[in-house]
Amino acid sequence: MRKVVIAAALFVTAAACNSAPPAPPFKPIAETKDLMEFVMERQADIVWGATGTIITEAGVEERSPKTDEDWIAVKAAAVNLVEAGNLLMLAPRAQDGDRWMKNVQSMMGQGEKMIAAIDRKDTKAMFDVGSDLYDTCTTCHMHYMPAIKDLYR
Ligand code: HEC
Known part of the structure; x- marks a missing residue:
């Protein structure tokens, strides 16, 4: 009886392997440099520019999103930024499987916060x-x- 169970288990495992979906047909288009310039930097600038203090001749301005539209814009930038981390982990952008991945994860962690x-x-x-x-x-x-x-x- 035990043999039958093991055989059945093996069969199930083998069947699961055979039906594993093929790797998704990812097609990275932008080079890392372009992803940085056109996605990372732009989105990060929106996020960074949303808050802080600006001192001008007119006085001190505390920056903050004001309208609903402002809040959507800054959230959109943060979402784009954090998800771009996944793009950075794809071959051929990832430069190794260790430090690179950890650096991306740190960036994404702050993006989530x-x-x-x-x-x-x-x-x-x-x-x-x-x-x-x-x-x-x-x-x-x-x-x-x-x-x-x-x-x-
Ligand atoms: C996992 C690593 C990694 C992280 C995290 C990362 N970058 Fe980069 N970044 C690179 C690499 C690698 C280059 C150099 C690309 C090249 O020149 O081929 C680069 C280059 C750049 C450049 C120069 C692009 C150019 O035109 O030469 C900018 C701007 C930039 N990154 C912005 C950012 C910003 C903003 C963040 C954080 C929000 C960030 N990057 C996070 C790896 C990273």
């Missing part, structure tokens, strides 16, 4: 998370960005 802060309309948290988010960009650039990694050797 940013979305939560936006949902709470907590501009103080948005500002603080923005600074931690910036650090995750720099951490990766110090190691992988050709233009600056040599400066840190």
Whole structure:
């Protein structure tokens, strides 16, 4: 009886393997450099620009999204940014399977915190998370960005 059960289990396992879906036909279009310039930087700038203090001749301005449309715009930017992390993990963009992935995960972690802060309309948290988010960009650039990694050797 036991043999039959094991045989049945093996059969099920084999059947499951055979029916595993093929790898999705991902087709990365933009090079990492372009993804950075056209997605990461633009979305991050919107997120960073939404809060903070600007001092001008006219006085001190506390920046904050005001209308519903402003809040949607900053949330859209944060969502685009965090999901772009998944694009960075795809071949051929991922430069290795270890440090690169961890750097992306750190960026996405701060992106998730940013979305939560936006949902709470907590501009103080948005500002603080923005600074931690910036650090995750720099951490990766110090190691992988050709233009600056040599400066840190
Ligand atoms: C997982 C690693 C990684 C993370 C995280 C990362 N970057 Fe990059 N970034 C790169 C690499 C690699 C390059 C260099 C691409 C090249 O020149 O081929 C780059 C280049 C750039 C550039 C220069 C693009 C150009 O036109 O030369 C900008 C701007 C940039 N990143 C913005 C950001 C911002 C903003 C963040 C954070 C919100 C970020 N990056 C997070 C890896 C990363």
